[in-house]
Amino acid sequence: xxxxxxxxxxxxxxxxxxxxxxxxxxxxxxxxxxxxxxxxxxxxxxxxxxxxxxxxxxxxxxxxxxxxxxxxxxxxxxxxxxxxxxxxxxxxxxxxxxxxxxxxxxxxxxxxxxxxxxxxxxxxxxxxxxxxxxxxxxxxxxxxxxxxxxxxxxxxxxxxxxxxxxxxxxxxxxxxxxxxxxxxxxxxxxxxxxxxxxxxxxxxxxxxxxxxxxxxxxxxxxxxxxxxxxxxxxxxx
Numbered sequence: 001x002x003x004x005x006x007x008x009x010x011x012x013x014x015x016x017x018x019x020x021x022x023x024x025x026x027x028x029x030x031x032x033x034x035x036x037x038x039x040x041x042x043x044x045x046x047x048x049x050x051x052x053x054x055x056x057x058x059x060x061x062x063x064x065x066x067x068x069x070x071x072x073x074x075x076x077x078x079x080x081x082x083x084x085x086x087x088x089x090x091x092x093x094x095x096x097x098x099x100x101x102x103x104x105x106x107x108x109x110x111x112x113x114x115x116x117x118x119x120x121x122x123x124x125x126x127x128x129x130x131x132x133x134x135x136x137x138x139x140x141x142x143x144x145x146x147x148x149x150x151x152x153x154x155x156x157x158x159x160x161x162x163x164x165x166x167x168x169x170x171x172x173x174x175x176x177x178x179x180x181x182x183x184x185x186x187x188x189x190x191x192x193x194x195x196x197x198x199x200x201x202x203x204x205x206x207x208x209x210x211x212x213x214x215x216x217x218x219x220x221x222x223x224x225x226x227x228x229x230x231x232x233x234x235x236x237x
Contacts, residue, residue, distance in 0.1 A: 026143060028052040028179065031153035038149055046141040049155050052179060053195050059141055062162060064188040065134045068099040070126070099129040103181040107170035109142065109156050127173055135162045139172065155179065157187075199230040 022045035030036045048058045057063075106125040140158035145151045155178040160171075167173055181187040194202070206223050209215035 022047060023143075024048065025050070026141075026153075026155070031143065031155065034150065034152075037145070037151075037153045040143060040145075040149075040153060042144045044143050046143055046155065049141055049178065051182060053182075053193060055182070055189050055193050057138060057141065057157065057178065057189065059138050061138045062190065063136050063138065063159070064190070065101075065104070065127075065131050065136060066185040066188045067132055068101045068127075068129050069184045069186055070100045070102040071098070100126040101128070101131075101186050102126070102184060103175055103177050103186055104131075104159075105174050105176060106167060107174065108158055108172050109144075109174045109176065125170070127167075131167075131173075136160065136173065137162050141178075157181075194227075194230055196231055199227040203227050203231075 023040075024047045026046045026048070027050040046059075048056060050056055104127045106127055136159040138157055139160040142156045142158070143153045144156060146154055157175040157178050159173040159175065161167060175181040175187055178187070182189060182192075203224060206215055206220050210217060210220045
């Protein structure tokens, strides 16, 4: 018991030492710039983050959980006897699978549930398909190094339920890599900006519609004008 208390005391001390004054605005470019990230401590609080595709995520924003992109397999073996005496045994294995999120886990990044799982040698408890389409609120945004302080940063979002209820014993969800969570579609941003690839795909689709007389040339030209800045600006970066 004393060892456990000592462990948590040391852990809390490390977290407090790592924390520093928050950053109002962090951009993806900042996370890759060694002149910037070398001075940032793990666990630094962020008020607003601008993604690689120029989307903004702020503390207090509401997001939607998209579709899980991973699958978890569980295998259990059942055994027993039959008849009045234990004349023989029956054993069988049953495998089940469930869709889980690749980048969204239950609990905080280093919360109590995560710590206990790690101490027990268990993998992190990832959120599953039952949370698909859930509206959540961004409670915290934090940034961490991918190793030492000379390594780039990645951004973690802590999510709470919009109606104030908790996600079971974990109370929160953590998006362990914001960029990958958004890119994979596990996190859906409201008012998300269209990417260059999406703009090109939409323009190609519109061109095909013009060719089969399902869209007028005037409508196509109008759409092309709207999408041109997205395609041109991203092409220059």
